[in-house]
Amino acid sequence: MKFNFPFIKFQTPFLLVSVLAMAASLFMVFTKGFNYGIDFEGGAKLEYQFKQNVSEDDVRRALSDLNLGEMSIVRFGSPEEQRLSIKVKLPEQHADLGQQLTSALEKKFGQGNLMLEREETVGPRVGKELRKKAWLTILFSWVLMLIYIGYRFDFLFAPGAVIALIHDVLI
Structure with a gap:
C-alpha cells in the first residue's frame, strides 16, 4: 500500500505552527530566562x-535569618526519604555557607535530625565564565557543522541543516 502525503500542499499551516511554536519558546526564554544549574549560575x-517530616516553608523560615536572598528549596527522592535540595546564590562573603545553613536548620529542627549529604559551590565569576564558554562552544559547533555538511554533502545544504537543528532546539 503506497501512501503519499502532500506536504507541499499544507506548507502554509505547517510553517505557521512552526513559527508560533518558536515564538512561544522564545517568549518563554525572554520572560522566564534559562534555568541554569549551579555550574553556570554560581552559587551553592x-x-x-x-x-x-519537614515542609519547604519550614526550611525557608528557618533560613530567613541568614539573609541569603532568593533561594530554591526542592523536595527530591521518595516521600519517605525526606530529602531536600537547597540552592542559593552565593553572597560576597560565603565562607562556611554549608556550616551556616546546617547550624540554622539544626537550631530549628533539632541537632541530629538532619544530615548534609552533599554540598556543591561555584563562585559567581566562575559561573559567568562557564556560561560564556558554553555559548561560544555552541556557536563554534554550529560553524563546524556548516563546514562538515558543506564539505561532505553540498554547501547549499549546510545552512538549512543547521537552521533546522536550531529550530528543533528552540522548540
Missing part, C-alpha cells in the same frame, strides 16, 4: 536528609 547547592 546543599542536599539534606531529614529524619522527620
Whole structure:
C-alpha cells in the first residue's frame, strides 16, 4: 500500500505552527530566562536528609535569618526519604555557607535530625565564565557543522541543516 502525503500542499499551516511554536519558546526564554544549574549560575547547592517530616516553608523560615536572598528549596527522592535540595546564590562573603545553613536548620529542627549529604559551590565569576564558554562552544559547533555538511554533502545544504537543528532546539 503506497501512501503519499502532500506536504507541499499544507506548507502554509505547517510553517505557521512552526513559527508560533518558536515564538512561544522564545517568549518563554525572554520572560522566564534559562534555568541554569549551579555550574553556570554560581552559587551553592546543599542536599539534606531529614529524619522527620519537614515542609519547604519550614526550611525557608528557618533560613530567613541568614539573609541569603532568593533561594530554591526542592523536595527530591521518595516521600519517605525526606530529602531536600537547597540552592542559593552565593553572597560576597560565603565562607562556611554549608556550616551556616546546617547550624540554622539544626537550631530549628533539632541537632541530629538532619544530615548534609552533599554540598556543591561555584563562585559567581566562575559561573559567568562557564556560561560564556558554553555559548561560544555552541556557536563554534554550529560553524563546524556548516563546514562538515558543506564539505561532505553540498554547501547549499549546510545552512538549512543547521537552521533546522536550531529550530528543533528552540522548540
